[in-house]
Amino acid sequence: MDAVKRPVQALTAKSWFRLPRQPMLRHGLFALLAGVGFYFLTNWFSAFNDYELGEIAFFAIALAGLTLLTGITGQISLGNGGFMAVGAFTLALLYTHTKWNLVPELFVVVIVSVIAGGIIGIPATRLRGPYLAGMTLTVALGLPYLTNQYESIFGGDQGLNTPPPTGPSNINPEQWLAWIQILGALIVLVLLGNLLRSRFGRSFRAVRDDEIAASLAGINVPRTKVIAFMVSAGCAGLAGAFLALSAGITNSAEFPLALSIYLLAGVVLGGTGSLMGVWWGAIIVVYLPNEWATDLASDFHANSLVSANLAIIIFGLVLVVMMLVAPSGIQGGIRWLAAKTAAYFSSDTVTNMTLPLQEATEAGINPPVNGGSVTSTEKQGV
């Protein structure tokens, strides 16, 4: 028992700065600070950098949704690119057929995506691992075909217009869009952070660690999984709508299988199960294909074929290598470094940073068998 209690005491006693205990307040404070930081960043950045910042923001939303589903609830989804397409096309159809404001449109986008997530999620509750992966892969591959089938509705190859919203005339459009997207990302992350601190968050983790034990503890496992699916799809849909706004046009070519892979790679790189990690993942998912890969290709005087494909080669390689070498991602590495540093400065705070698996072992509890080495370094909340 002592081993389980100690980290909490160490954390509260040793901190020189105490954060609010209330999750809502604490997450809100983080978001406010991040928002102020982003505000200055967008003023300092050029229009193109603002555009990329907005992309980082919506990828952070999509990655947060997938993190909740895969890292925290333990349900794999290769199909969140498909849910992004659902969100984008919902927005495009609303823009084409209604005269609504952006905010109610985004609400409808989220609702439609959540419903789509429920439709896929309900059969998915009966599935495990590979079945679920295969089914969601079919979603990611199949949904874009639908838009080709019903060209009159979805505009076929041309797609539908989704122009970015126009703000005040003294603010350039990229900056205005980036603000909207960042605001959306911060709101989503605060809400998800709170969700993970709630009863639902604990149910998600319990389902991931051991479904049978979770159901014995009174958790409705299928319902928990469906909720995770719906929240994840809602995030993906909102991110897809933001992607549509950034692109200005929505067609099925924007949602290839590679997009789902980017999402998975972003989650794995950020560290599955860590909501802060989604920012690392989002930065890499945006900058690697657009800048780093093309720079690398031109450094090596590679031909256009190589430079066009370098990003997906790197992402594929990253997924393979991360699974072989470091399944806990960048945020896991940072935690590991932080733990090492803390251990170096003070021997008292060591337990503070131990991993749940080690805590459990110290406390004499058997570590979960299928808890998953992917997810074992996850700590509480944000």
Place this chain on the structure above:
Amino acid sequence: MQFFLNITLGGIASGMIVAAVALGLVLIFRATNIVNFAQGAMAMITTYLAYAILHQGVDYWVALICALAIGLLFGGVVQFVLIRPIQNKSPLNAIILTFGFLIFLEGIAGAIWGSTTRTYPAPFSESGQKLGHTQIAFSPFDVYILLSVLVLMGIMLVLFRATNLGLRMRAVAFAPEAARLLGVRVQPLLTLGWALAAAAGVLAALLVVPTSSLTPNFMDVILVYGFTAAVVGGLDSPVGALVGGLITGLSLAWVGGYLGGSLEPMAALALVIVSLMVRPEGIFARPAARRV
């Protein structure tokens, strides 16, 4: 009626191809509980190599045999290098790894060969035959598809049912720990299983490619159909792979023929959902209890 007959015949031919893909997935799943999402991409790379070999001026059949050999080798190497280290970790790791490998291979193919479509020749005529006075859409190439998949299935059946090696492979798939205790060397047999599965995937790819065209992602959809077939038949049953393949091929052909070709992937999704709702373990799978 004639339209129905034609699309049904087409569905049988494509169902056999799907069955070969499903067989590859099943061989790996029953031995290691891993679904190899990279199987289609591995077959795609091998098909590109076969295309290159073909352009050295060799015969179709020589290229086919070379491709199958490359496939065997490739499957074995992948199991040896990538799968062994993660075999005892969470199933999520294996899924993410094979999925990452899928996109890695597609990127490599795109970087080397680009996304221009290439045509891979068929060994027999692809046009329909006259039967009496009516033209039916069953070409000699379709007969070849049917026969080659049946031969593949026959070889697998003989291997697994009639040889000592096959008995050991079944033992490893059924109870790896017990097999090891009885002196069966498990890892080499798993490598062999992956090699055979990859070869089945390569055969399927070489049967698909003359009617579609050779691009880095031409196997994506075929892999999804193969997965559908494997789920319908039961992920650990080779017979289920064949039956599931035919069911999948026929339903997709009917959906494609009457409703529109672009609906086929969503029809596959619907088929997976329905079959999982009705019979989650598949038609032919052995009943399995999940361990606590």
